[in-house]
Amino acid sequence: MRMIKLSLLSLAVASSTLSHAVVAEEALSNLFTQGKPLLDVRYRYEHVDQDNALNNANAQTIRTRVGFQSGKWYGLSALIEADNVSRIGDASYNSFRNGQTDYSVVADPDGTEINQALLRYDHKYGSAVLGRQRINLDNQRFVGGVAWRQNEQTYDGVLGQLKPLDGLTLTYAYIDNVNSIFGPGNGRFDTAANQANIEGHSHLLNVQYVLMPELTATAYQYRLGLDNLAAGGQSSKTTGLRLNGAVSGVSYVLEYAQQTEYADNPLDLDSDYYLAELGYTVKGVTLKGGYEVLGGDEGPGNRAFQTPLATKHAFQGWADIFLLTPPDGIKDAYVGGSAPLFGGTLAAWYHDFRAERDSSQYGEEIDVSYAHAVPGVKGLVGLVKYASYDADDFAVDTDKFWVQLQYSY
Template sequence: MSMIKPTLMSLAVATVTFSHAAFAAEDFSNLFTQGKAIFDARYRYEHVDQDNALKHANAQTLRSRAGFQSGKWYGLSALIEADNVSRIGDAAYNSTRNGQSDYSVVADPDGSEVNQALLRYDHAYGNAVVGRQRINLDNQRFVGGVAWRQNEQTYDGALGQLKPLEGLTLSYAYIDNINSIFGPGNGRFDTPGNPANIEGHSHLLNAQYQVMPELTATAYQYLLGLDNLAGGSQSSKTTGLRLNGAVAGVSYALEYAQQQDYADNPLQLDSDYYLAELGYTLKGVTLKGGYEVLGGDKGPGNRAFQTPLATKHAFQGWADIFLATPADGVKDAYVGATLALFGGSLQAWYHDFRAEQGSSQYGEEIDVAYGHPIPGVKGLVGLLKYASYDADEFAVDTDKLWLQLQYSY
């Protein structure tokens, strides 16, 4: 784990010392007696069929996670968590680290890593976290943990949240290293586009205020200094505003953001992001439709609106065709439904993808998933998931199928 700045560590120690001086009744043993073991195991089979020269991928992997969440002592707690990702059977897929470049990609490399290791302090007016941690902001469109992949994305740094007024949360995070899904280690097959550790200095500012039960407003600015990712061309300053809420079963989200270059990015960025989404829930059935635009820019290099730290699998289709925004940008018109069915949850989505600049019709995608608890085993859930991208003027036809079992203790 990368070193956290001494000033941040000093602040954490000072906070603990003050808390201990202010209160003298809590038992230090609470850290252990009120703690909880963490155990999680996730088996996944992933099949990828692309209409190109690559061989079909068939990947079987097991993600095992173990750790300990302590109890609290004067508001202080700690968490330690380690992951292992292991291949089961033949390596008939390109993990991005195994050299199997004649197969389609399933980005789940083998290896073991400390997933989280942190100190946390909770107070009535906020909290502070120092160490390796999850950071999931808002709907994870710009900053998230990519929990869908077997090796979760976590962040080395410090996060502070202040809640000075009811309904208002002010968040600031400093990050000096990002443990990407392509880890835990680099090797001879890594590229500038998929480093195991993304180095640099990033600052995340987020202010969220619940104006009323029907309206939450979030203003944000994300200053990403990503020095060794794509030659620094993903470093950016993204400033935006999000409005969302629900009224009588009708949910909505409106969002706008502007992205410019930051740090030592060799490209001159100037692109926009738009989102309009509307949903309706009635008797356990949720219908939702939306229109999302990531602006393009045809200058030297790809200067389109990018989201390098997002949980991208949750957006623009599960086939993951648009992990990097094309130079002409993306317009995604989508509609979907989620409903309870036979004790589980069924969801289906349709996407129409077009270029933001020009008239190119990229393609269409259909996504379907069904998840259900496994009877007789508490904490065990099964998932069947399918994505089919029908290419027109971008990428190639792609079909993906997942079978998954996950047990959480």
């Protein structure tokens, strides 16, 4: 009997201790006491030299991002984040907001705005996010944050992810506003071609299943209703399938998508997207070669395959010549890779661009970059980067050069 009483007493003490631990773990104050401040500062010098009548651009900007990521309370958390982009020195570049139209473009306008402001709920079977948020799907070829520009692209809406089985992720997002890289608007030089806010009603559906380490299959449909985007043919429905994986250091990607009109798009769209990529990684050195096709289409207006919400700088060359797919489409044959060098990372790429419809030569591009952490300063990384586009039948010769320092805390 004494043993039973001692056991019951021990159980009661243990239960009480566990109860207090649970209460402490789920205390409302955890939102603040377990939160952390966010700080990211990025200085950049960008030079643009084009073979046309525009003056060369020389832009010095600094982006300061501050915020607070809360802790969790019963799976709930919050994030608030603000950006400021400021010019250093003369405005000898066209930011789309400063009226300097006799200079080449550097799309980093001055201004301050809320970058993210959201509520998040996490559960063992998924998550939900409400508010202004960063959305990067797959490799960001169709939906991304354009993090390369000083003012990141973020989305106002709701995103839900469900993970009912190991390896299976179901994603749905509804977006009613896109905060573009051209924001914030200043009311002076705003045009339909550089909208700070892209209004509309978009639905993003993405189903990803990791069948095995060597194979991941992703099916998606992105219904983009972009009401006030100037370039015609941007509201579209894109449906596709992506297969990717790696075996013994050899990686591959195969992808196909079809694009048709959506919402109030007056154009009759019917174009295709193809991607085939093969890579090999050994001792930190990665080599890749690929062939990407965005189909063109004849008829009134530009009915080629478009990717208006993509992180476009990561594709088809760093000179950003093909941000809008030409009416005849584009075929991009590329090869390149990255390797460790003197404690940093060297990357180099070559692109051959041709029209999809008649294979006429658009031009060629060479891209080179080198990134290295700055010794003695944790979180500080330096970058030098160069892009050279040699025009043939499309656009003009363009050289771009960057020097960047970024500190993240």
